[in-house]
Amino acid sequence: MNAPLRRAGVVILVLFGLLFANLNWVQAYKADDYRTSDYNRRVQVAEYEVPRGVIEADGQALAQNKVTEDTLKYLRVYPEKELYAPIVGYKPVNIAEVGIERSENEFLSGASDKLFADRVSAMFTGDQSGGGNVVLSVKPKAQETAWKQLTNNERGAKKGSAVAIDPRTGAIQALVSFPSYDPNQLVSHDTGAASTAYNKLNADKDKPLLNRALSETYPPGSTFKVIISAAALQNGYKQSTEIPAGSSYTAPGSGAPIRNSEDQTCPGARVSLKEALTDSCNTGYAQLGVELGGEKVKKAAQDWGFEQDDLTVGDLKGSGLPVAASRTGDIKNPDGSIDQAGLAQSSIGQKDVRMTTMQGALMAETVANGGKQMRPYLVQQLLSPDRRPIYNANPETLRTPVSSQVASDLREMMVSVVENGTGQRAQIDGFEVGGKTGTAQNAVGADDHGWFIGFAFNDKGEAVSAVCVMLENVPGGHASAEAARIAGLIMKAAAGRGGD
Amino acid sequence: MTAPALPAPTPASTGEMPRVPGKRTGRNAELGLLAFAMVIVAVYGATVEANQFDKVTPKFWVPAALLSILFFGLHLVVRFTAPYADPILIPAVALINGLGVGFLRRLDLARAIAEKQPEPGIFAGTGGRQLAWTLAALVLAAVLMVVVRDHKTVSRYAYTLGLVGIVLVMIPAVLPGSLSEVNGAKLWIRIGSFSIQPGEFAKLALVSFFAYYLVRKREVLSLASRRFLGIDFPRGRDLGPVITVWLLSLLVLVFEKDLGTALLYFGLFVVTLYVATERASWLIIGLVMFFGGVYVAYLLGAAVGGPFANFYDRASVWLDPFAPKYYEAVGGSYQLVQGLLGLGTGGLFGSGPGAGSPGFVPEVRTDFIFAGMGEEIGLFGLSALLVCYLLIVERGLRAALGVRDSFGKLVAGGLAFTLGLQVFVILGGITGLIPLTGQTTPFLSAGGSSLMANWLLVAMLLRISDAARRPATSGPAAQSGGPKQPPAQLHGAMTEVIKP
Numbered sequence A: 001m002n003a004p005l006r007r008a009g010v011v012i013l014v015l016f017g018l019l020f021a022n023l024n025w026v027q028a029y030k031a032d033d034y035r036t037s038d039y040n041r042r043v044q045v046a047e048y049e050v051p052r053g054v055i056e057a058d059g060q061a062l063a064q065n066k067v068t069e070d071t072l073k074y075l076r077v078y079p080e081k082e083l084y085a086p087i088v089g090y091k092p093v094n095i096a097e098v099g100i101e102r103s104e105n106e107f108l109s110g111a112s113d114k115l116f117a118d119r120v121s122a123m124f125t126g127d128q129s130g131g132g133n134v135v136l137s138v139k140p141k142a143q144e145t146a147w148k149q150l151t152n153n154e155r156g157a158k159k160g161s162a163v164a165i166d167p168r169t170g171a172i173q174a175l176v177s178f179p180s181y182d183p184n185q186l187v188s189h190d191t192g193a194a195s196t197a198y199n200k201l202n203a204d205k206d207k208p209l210l211n212r213a214l215s216e217t218y219p220p221g222s223t224f225k226v227i228i229s230a231a232a233l234q235n236g237y238k239q240s241t242e243i244p245a246g247s248s249y250t251a252p253g254s255g256a257p258i259r260n261s262e263d264q265t266c267p268g269a270r271v272s273l274k275e276a277l278t279d280s281c282n283t284g285y286a287q288l289g290v291e292l293g294g295e296k297v298k299k300a301a302q303d304w305g306f307e308q309d310d311l312t313v314g315d316l317k318g319s320g321l322p323v324a325a326s327r328t329g330d331i332k333n334p335d336g337s338i339d340q341a342g343l344a345q346s347s348i349g350q351k352d353v354r355m356t357t358m359q360g361a362l363m364a365e366t367v368a369n370g371g372k373q374m375r376p377y378l379v380q381q382l383l384s385p386d387r388r389p390i391y392n393a394n395p396e397t398l399r400t401p402v403s404s405q406v407a408s409d410l411r412e413m414m415v416s417v418v419e420n421g422t423g424q425r426a427q428i429d430g431f432e433v434g435g436k437t438g439t440a441q442n443a444v445g446a447d448d449h450g451w452f453i454g455f456a457f458n459d460k461g462e463a464v465s466a467v468c469v470m471l472e473n474v475p476g477g478h479a480s481a482e483a484a485r486i487a488g489l490i491m492k493a494a495a496g497r498g499g500d
Numbered sequence B: 001m002t003a004p005a006l007p008a009p010t011p012a013s014t015g016e017m018p019r020v021p022g023k024r025t026g027r028n029a030e031l032g033l034l035a036f037a038m039v040i041v042a043v044y045g046a047t048v049e050a051n052q053f054d055k056v057t058p059k060f061w062v063p064a065a066l067l068s069i070l071f072f073g074l075h076l077v078v079r080f081t082a083p084y085a086d087p088i089l090i091p092a093v094a095l096i097n098g099l100g101v102g103f104l105r106r107l108d109l110a111r112a113i114a115e116k117q118p119e120p121g122i123f124a125g126t127g128g129r130q131l132a133w134t135l136a137a138l139v140l141a142a143v144l145m146v147v148v149r150d151h152k153t154v155s156r157y158a159y160t161l162g163l164v165g166i167v168l169v170m171i172p173a174v175l176p177g178s179l180s181e182v183n184g185a186k187l188w189i190r191i192g193s194f195s196i197q198p199g200e201f202a203k204l205a206l207v208s209f210f211a212y213y214l215v216r217k218r219e220v221l222s223l224a225s226r227r228f229l230g231i232d233f234p235r236g237r238d239l240g241p242v243i244t245v246w247l248l249s250l251l252v253l254v255f256e257k258d259l260g261t262a263l264l265y266f267g268l269f270v271v272t273l274y275v276a277t278e279r280a281s282w283l284i285i286g287l288v289m290f291f292g293g294v295y296v297a298y299l300l301g302a303a304v305g306g307p308f309a310n311f312y313d314r315a316s317v318w319l320d321p322f323a324p325k326y327y328e329a330v331g332g333s334y335q336l337v338q339g340l341l342g343l344g345t346g347g348l349f350g351s352g353p354g355a356g357s358p359g360f361v362p363e364v365r366t367d368f369i370f371a372g373m374g375e376e377i378g379l380f381g382l383s384a385l386l387v388c389y390l391l392i393v394e395r396g397l398r399a400a401l402g403v404r405d406s407f408g409k410l411v412a413g414g415l416a417f418t419l420g421l422q423v424f425v426i427l428g429g430i431t432g433l434i435p436l437t438g439q440t441t442p443f444l445s446a447g448g449s450s451l452m453a454n455w456l457l458v459a460m461l462l463r464i465s466d467a468a469r470r471p472a473t474s475g476p477a478a479q480s481g482g483p484k485q486p487p488a489q490l491h492g493a494m495t496e497v498i499k500p
Helices: A002-029 A031-035 A041-047 A105-109 A113-125 A140-151 A191-203 A221-234 A273-278 A282-292 A294-303 A340-347 A357-368 A404-420 A479-494 B027-053 B062-081 B089-114 B125-147 B151-174 B198-223 B236-255 B259-277 B280-303 B306-319 B334-346 B369-402 B406-430 B448-469 B472-479 B488-497
Strands: A055-057 A060-067 A074-077 A133-136 A159-165 A172-178 A242-244 A270-272 A312-314 A320-322 A379-383 A389-392 A397-399 A432-440 A449-457 A463-472 B189-191 B194-196 B225-228 B231-234
Touching: A002 A031, A002 B259, A002 B334, A002 B369, A002 B406, A031 B334, A105 A133, A113 A389, A140 A159, A140 A172, A140 A463, A140 A479, A159 A357, A159 A479, A172 A479, A221 A273, A221 A282, A221 A294, A221 A340, A221 A357, A221 A404, A221 A432, A221 A449, A242 A282, A270 A273, A273 A282, A273 A404, A282 A294, A282 A340, A294 A340, A357 A404, A357 A432, A357 A449, A357 A463, A404 A432, A404 A449, A432 A479, A449 A479, A463 A479, B027 B062, B027 B089, B062 B089, B062 B125, B089 B125, B089 B369, B089 B448, B125 B448, B151 B198, B151 B236, B151 B406, B151 B448, B198 B259, B198 B406, B198 B448, B259 B280, B259 B406, B280 B306, B334 B369, B334 B406, B369 B406, B369 B448, B406 B448
Parallel strands: A055 A133
Antiparallel strands: A055 A060, A060 A074, A133 A379, A159 A172, A159 A463, A242 A270, A312 A320, A379 A389, A432 A449, A449 A463, B189 B194, B225 B231
């Protein structure tokens, strides 16, 4: 009987050998996969073991932590709820982060290389170092004003967005998207409740989770005339150059005739460039665009930031919230030649031209900053856990679409818009305000979108704010007037005045 | 009996074995190894406290000391009743048992900390209960050692034991689910809060019965044969018992919803049959029948469901545990995946006793204790545990090789092989090598039934190894004090005596 007993021993040896080999597979070969698996709650627990960094603006905490009693030791809290959600985003337990919480995640969680020295010293002192803090460039007064005025707009628009930038640096002063959402419900440690809340928001027909300031594009309407004006000024036109206008214009080829929004707008055969912008003369700009030609129009738009699809706003090192590319569209016939009717439409910001609210603000910023477009940013400073500065935003020029002379002409023309033309509701006492309105037709039968892009100079001649306000589907016509009014109030708050 | 060829858990083990049988009993070596095992258990307890409380309490050694007293008691019983018993068995089992108690106490500590309760008492919680079960199990083992002075006396009760074994196996199957079902497997008898797993004890009874039956039938089974394809196959009428046991284990599979237990019983029978007859054809028939049955059950589960559905589900889960549809399903792969993630997180060296998060693994106190420990002691620690199990099994087989009577050979071989198979079934299940089945991990899992049954198994192996290692010359002398028995020489010829 001993031979089979020995063989049974060999069988056991083989079985244990299999166990051992499989254990090596699980604990050595697959260990890294399993350690970082989405199913592995230890990953989350470790993440919540130290306090995540605070996100703040002007001394006010926008994302902070509350000590809890459960396995995940810290609960993320957003005291300002929906107001800052489009900027700050949120850090949920079991899905990916959003907003600054995502773009600065490494720094906030303490895993960033920038915090390496802090981690080493924490190892020796035994302190829990936690994550680094993020200071935003946002001015709470401007942000609050923008939110309040947008959500309580006098015309009952249900959706919209606004961006305000310091034209000299590119620091974002306000960034609002409405409707918004309360991020607190999405970061609940009860992942079931968080996921229910997310699904509800995601299914909402008003799409509150969308960042309308950065990731949505809309037809820019007459605000696009700023770019056509710049192209004209660069091609030998002057403010006083008389351009063909009229009450109606039909482009060569075919297409419906282009009219002005009011009968009293530029009815004469010719009008100066400055007056055309002041009164937002559609027929004048349509003909100007056709005169300049499709290539020049597209080139000009590109010079101002259209077609850029890799812009992010966050820190200036490259991580941030993505900004959708603004587009002019092809403006071409199927045979490849320039579609003249389309070009005429495109020149007044219709047809296939699409723009983000951020792009509108960048255009106003460029004019106010003498032709230099500063790269927009949200992260002013990164502070170590013990609040030692690790990064300071060092403003960068993103591009220079026009010379300071052209910028100065544009500034004068846009000031004229606010002082004498369509943008008068944007005026602020004690500031020189310039801008351009836009009323954009979109879907058939839908109310127009209302735009205003503008800037304000204080009495010392400093550009204090550049802003873009966009209201979707404003009921009752004259959509841009309300946008202009709100833009004025935001700039006033950003300049440190008012901000009720 | 020569020095063990296998790596020992402790450095002291190799040189201590008596090279010439009869000169040394090995009892002092056993005591030394036991002390070493208990030191490991004490250090484990201290590490757990250091990781859980950030300090080692002055009472860290108490559980290890209590266990030491218990094991020392058993050592004394063995010293007086089975002086030549294998000296490796008790220390190896004691180490596993002690670490099991330590790990369960570690879970109690973690729970107490989480619930802000004071530190549980020595006999409180799962760890404390396991300590008490250890006491009960050791008392049972000692009683067996004292009462059964010669393993051959067991053969007198073989038919009784066989009946008891079958009844024990069948009870949970015929009981209503409310009294027998835990986590989908009908393996229990539950009376109020008290529950036992009769199958654990059944394997002891069944091994004894099989051994006796096969000793009587071995000539018929091994000699009468038909040759086919170069392999001797048994006559059709001799297949009766094999088919009976095969049906029995498939019934267990279907009605108790437990592949592991079925595999255990069937493997046990086939191996004892093979050892008794020394014919590989039994192995081939057995394996083909079992795997054929399992495959048919799998196909039936896919096609008709019903009683086979549970088995089909388990097999599907095993094939792709990380598939979301299985992971999120109730009773799906969540447990298996969490166990794998725990093992993977532990990696090569583990997080250290008390520093992991075994609480994320469901059933970590019972079926999944190996995964819970694996996170903390790593691949190296688990490999050491595997080697301990391997030592116990191979020592058991060695006792079977050494003992001179057929009944002893079959009992020791069957018990040792079953133990090894059970370790393979549960650890293979946890690590994803084979489909998961609800088996306890011998000596490690929380639960009295398993602990008592397996200590009884060890006591039986000790008894047989004593007979195997007892110097031949001291045979008659040792008999003098015992009950009246036939002369020793006849035992080697037992088969002939009770020929059918």
